[in-house]
Amino acid sequence: MMLLTCPHCGARDAGEFDYVGERRDRPDVSRATEQEWRGYLYLRGNRADWTAELWHHRAGCERFLTVVRHLGTDEVRG
Amino acid sequence: MAEPLRLTDCTALTKVLVRGGADGALAAGAPYGRARRDGSLLVGLLPDGWLVIAPPGSATDVVDRVDAGRDGGFITVVDVTHAYTLVRLTGAAAPSVLEKVCSIDVAEAATPDGAVFRSLLAGITASVVRDDEGGTRSYLLLCDRSYGQYLVDVLLDAGAEYDIGVHPH
Structure with a gap:
């Protein structure tokens, strides 16, 4: 069982959460090139390394939270 | 007793x-x-x-x-009276029944009287309010109305070994 620590609810079973995706900064629409915008919309790193992700605590406080997870081992930081 | x-x-x-x-x-x-x-x-x-x-x-x-x-x-x-099913689970064995259907610690130290949590109960999203009645453990369980019958069936199944009884309001 994987536990994620919600800032509102504490440690909870990962089954209570929805995975949203890798956390990325949204480029400035007025300045971004088409390649940058395409990368933001469609490209994912998916490295077997530590990755900041956005999760949604659907069956809890209904808040979004950032989870730093190792995609190779499922280990979670913090 | x-x-x-x-x-x-x-x-x-x-x-x-x-x-x-x-x-x-x-x-x-x-x-x-x-x-x-x-x-x-x-x-x-x-x-x-x-x-x-x-x-x-x-x-x-x-x-x-x-x-x-x-x-x-x-x-x-x-x-939202008609949007949610609300049932009350009362009795000394109520924590034991909850432990069978959810992964939250319902021990006195973690979930005292007046505690509220929202989590998965037998796979559905439900809210649990500990609201003791005269010193007896009691929990109010709230879920979407469409899951109400399922939640009741699960609780009756989990409570069968404790001789759970159904009472009208």
Whole structure:
């Protein structure tokens, strides 16, 4: 069982959460090139390394939270 | 003798959901994860959401009271009486039944009287309010109406070994 620590609810079973995706900064629409915008919309790193992700605590406080997870081992930081 | 386990249908109780105003009077009365009795039961259901549980047929009074008590900020007040199923699980064995259907620690130290949590109960999203009755362990369980029959069936199945009984409201 994987536990994620919600800032509102504490440690909870990962089954209570929805995975949203890798956390990325949204480029400035007025300045971004088409390649940058395409990368933001469609490209994912998916490295077997530590990755900041956005999760949604659907069956809890209904808040979004950032989870730093190792995609190779499922280990979670913090 | 330990209090026998019983399941009571409380769906008819008025349920009013209040969203917004996380810095207001409701938050001071019942912060997220806590419930407080003040005539009605004020439940801190979400970081910015409260549920008021009151006697049947009192939705208009509750809405008026919440509206009158707000401190200027925008809030949403909705009568959700018919949107949720509400059952009460009472008895000394109630924690043992909950332990069979959810992964939250319901021991006294972690979930004392007045504690509220929202989690998966037998796979469905449900809210649990510990609301002891005369010193006997008691929990109010709230879920979407469409899952109500399923939740009751699961609780009866989990409580069978404790001789659970069904009581009308």
